[in-house]
Amino acid sequence: MKPKVVVFDFGGVLIDWNPDYLYRKLIPDADERRRFLTEVCTMDWVVRQDAGQSIASGTEELVARFPHEAERIRAFYGRWEEMIGGVFAEGVALVDKLEAAGVPLFGLTNWSNETFPYAWEHFPVLRRFRDIVVSGRVKLAKPDPRIYAETGARIERHVPGIAPNEIVFIDDNPKNTDAAAAAGWHGVHHTSAEATEAKLRALGFAFGD
Known part of the structure; x- marks a missing residue:
């Protein structure tokens, strides 16, 4: 699958x-x-x-x-x-490619509920995700397994019937990608946009250049 x-x-x-x-x-x-x-x-x-x-x-x-x-x-x-130094252009470019290919995109971030509004206001790329789980809002933080369960439930509302092994999670912290794998997801440890794109292609995603 x-x-x-x-x-x-x-x-x-x-x-x-x-x-x-x-x-x-x-x-x-x-x-x-x-x-x-x-x-x-x-x-x-x-x-x-x-x-x-x-x-x-x-x-x-x-x-x-x-x-x-x-x-x-x-x-x-x-x-x-x-x-805050701004956005990583290569990361946004990866969002562009996935979005153009019709891949449903979601966010899962450890972020204080008090500071997240600044990011929401200043970085329009965040408004391109179908749903975002902000740790400070749900009062759980990665790598707590419960935040992955919460995120999975939120995704299922948008993509009914989605199975855990149909979800890929990209994070720069290997503890968080390991926790995603423990939840049955595919964890992609992000070291560069190029490497992450290669891993997504290896998982079966097809998107243009």
């Missing part, structure tokens, strides 16, 4: 999000910047906001743990827009 549907992660696949874009300005020293982003404003902390914790609550909890880092911590969401 060939896959019919493609689900995109956004950050790292379609949208260039990188905390370094902001923190290079705030912490010029590369070693100190890396220490801060791995020990203070960690990705585990970010995922808690992505999973529905309010930005205000998450920020104050972290400031209480690291009061000497308060200014830098508050900048994370206070200047969050400076972490």
